[in-house]
Amino acid sequence: RKEVExxxxxxxxxxGATVAFNCTYSNSASQSFFWYRxxxxxxxxxxxxxxxxxxxxxxxxxxxxxxxxxxxxLIRDSKLSDSATYLCVxxxxxxxxxxxxxxxxxxxxxx
Amino acid sequence: xxxxxxxPATLVQxxxxxxxxxxxxxxxxxPNLYWYRQAAGRGLQLLFYSVGIGQISSEVPQNLSASxxxxxxxxxxxxxxxxxxxxxxxxxxxxxxxxKLFFGSGTQLSVL
Numbered sequence: 001r002k003e004v005e006x007x008x009x010x011x012x013x014x015x016g017a018t019v020a021f022n023c024t025y026s027n028s029a030s031q032s033f034f035w036y037r038x039x040x041x042x043x044x045x046x047x048x049x050x051x052x053x054x055x056x057x058x059x060x061x062x063x064x065x066x067x068x069x070x071x072x073x074l075i076r077d078s079k080l081s082d083s084a085t086y087l088c089v090x091x092x093x094x095x096x097x098x099x100x101x102x103x104x105x106x107x108x109x110x111x
Numbered sequence: 112x113x114x115x116x117x118x119p120a121t122l123v124q125x126x127x128x129x130x131x132x133x134x135x136x137x138x139x140x141x142p143n144l145y146w147y148r149q150a151a152g153r154g155l156q157l158l159f160y161s162v163g164i165g166q167i168s169s170e171v172p173q174n175l176s177a178s179x180x181x182x183x184x185x186x187x188x189x190x191x192x193x194x195x196x197x198x199x200x201x202x203x204x205x206x207x208x209x210x211k212l213f214f215g216s217g218t219q220l221s222v223l
Contacts, residue, residue, distance in 0.1 A: 104154060
């Protein structure tokens, strides 16, 4: 089983749609969770951290389910500019900061 | 504010040639530093990380090496490049354990 797994997509949605991505992780001791956004041929950029109680940043909502070992990202009112690959990131517990990246879920928002 | 610089942006090298990619961080001290590689259409693979000067941990056996000669400088090297070394190389830094990563703009390496 991969340490971090994501549906590669692509998710093709119209503008204004709501779309949700899930990500599962294998290490039950993981403590830090993030969503990154990566545009084609660019570096990943932090979208948001994921907290145990769930958190929201504008149109984006992230949730963590420790019992089932998955995190989710919900995007409301999708914009054309949301088209990108979304990377799920989970740390491995231990004495260092080792973050493991999922392979990403591609989102394409069309007019 | 903190910034991370990585260069060059693109690089085309023949098989068997050496490699040196440099990354520097400004505006912070004693960062954790990382080198990742992303093959076309694939996820990020952690290559090396460093928690301090001269301290390098390697994640996968490979044709590459890393060095940290100064607190905010991280260098990725190879003596002889292979075709399989082609990819998008990303340097990143973090403040500490369980902290978020910030990436440089990446180097697209093509080995021909």
